[in-house]
Amino acid sequence: MERRPLLQTILVYAAAVILAVVIIVPFAWLAIMSISSAADLSSRPLNWLPQTFDFSRYGKLLTVASNSAGQAFLASLRNSLVVAGMATIVALIVAVPSAWAVSRHKQVGWSIYLAIATYMLPAVALSVPLYKGLAALGLLNNVFGLAAVYLTILAPFTAWLLKSGFDAVPREIESAAMIDGARLDQILRRLTLPLAAPAVATAALFALLLAWDEFFYALLFTSDQRAKTLTVAIADLAGGRIADYGLIATAGVLAALPPVIIGIVMQRALVAGLTQGGVKG
């Protein structure tokens, strides 16, 4: 390793620690809140560390008893999984061919920038036309309707990410495969997609997070447990006459878990894919 002056080393580590703290503290506080007693949360001065650990709120949110907070929460969790999952999968299905086309045929490159340009519009500008459109199709308060709206956001974004991934795969590899007799779908499936796996995984993960965290459209286009997503459900918890901050924090922790788990699983798969065979023979 290169030699560094001591001061520089200290500064580098200090910067890293500050960054880590900035990232971790809000989530740590969320987790602490979720297991603090109501008394600890409302005492002044604030108890940064709870006197007792209170896990009851987790139980409260994870029950299926009818008309309970748990039922509403679990329904919204399911809705979020369905909406974000569908939107992400369809976005990838749409984005892979279009990103490949844009990457390999520069003459249609302008189209992706046009799609990205729709990002310049604020969400609120599209909300009325989208609302009217969904209403006309009978898709208001419907997971498919919301997923379709999310698809319009995710597809350009994933296509753009995938394009840079495909750009990094040498064209000569595809030419070689073409001469070897592979059809276009075989080239994509066997070579281009596996080689662009990091970009595909990144696109999928970010698309999922984008859909998972979306609040504005979900708030506008859903109204009850049939389609309401987690972000809206959490907001509902805060909207009552007495807000239980601990409960909101608990919902926040639980809402963060699925994307975190998916992220970890995907990262494992990704690393495995890249090093597979790297240690054999």
Next chain:
Amino acid sequence: MSDLNIEGLRKSYGNAETLKGIDLSLEHGEFLVLLGPSGCGKSTLLNCIAGLLEPTAGDIRIGGRSVLGVHPKDRNIAMVFQSYALYPNLDVARNIGFGLEMRGVPADERARAVARAAETLQITSLLKRRPSELSGGQRQRVAIGRALVRDPAIFLFDEPLSNLDAKLRSEMRLELKRLHEMLGATIIYVTHDQIEAMTLATRIAVMREGRIDQLADPETIYRDPANLYVAGFVGSPAMNIFDAHVVAGQHGPAAALDADGSTVALDPGLHRNGTPGTAVHLGVRPEAVRLAVPGEPSSVTAKVEVIELTGPEKLVTATVGDVRFTARLDPNSRVAKGETRQFVFDPRAIRLFDRATGNALTAG
């Protein structure tokens, strides 16, 4: 029947014409090298043959059948790319067998073919590895193996050795020559390296600006270049070129160098057509220049400027008037920098080129 026929092939990009009418015919077992600087159209020509590019005009026939509009996979060709273009996510065995796999060849038959190709290329021990675990030379062998296993009518090589270091390059050159002789395969090989061209080819097509300047066997290309361009491109150090005029000498035809008026003898058999007074470029290869013995007629007086001992030879750069030329001398030659010495050009090795067109004056 020829393995490959190309007639009037043109390729344009917008207004820019990259190939300006290529005619070529290749017999079975030939090793044709397309030689030229970058941008001369040699890779474009190769890609047209491969089917990766569609020509604008003209015809390409492989084994007598026109392949215009035919998909690359149905042209019965295999191609080795400059970057090797191996499939990084597949092991060596699957890389080599990919073409057979895509063509639905049964697994056991495929395995036998892969094993045979690997044996030919001496890479059997590498079959389980991934391309990332191979050295440049090994990757090159795998890329060749991928072509070999398909047993195509024509092998296409696109500057396959240019990513290798000098030592490996000469090893692989030898290997390619051995393979060609062993397989009797028909090969088209693109390079800008004249050593590769000279050593590998049965015929060389020297290309310039979308045209073939000369198509001949390596010996002819070197000995009788068709024009000044070919003369300058092939050979290192390059052929010496002097401005000169044909004169009537005392003992047959001769040429007077414009630089200082000294006359050099020409071979009467080779230069019957040079009528006295014709303005020419006189070309002579460095190895055909030697030091004169004292009092030798038709010698050229020049000042020695640079001496480079390369090991097997001494390269002497000298000037006559303001024209610089190189002589390839015996390493034991006694010659010193700054000296003025007499040099003699071998009359049989002198070539004359028309001053206006640059084309060689033919003997006939």
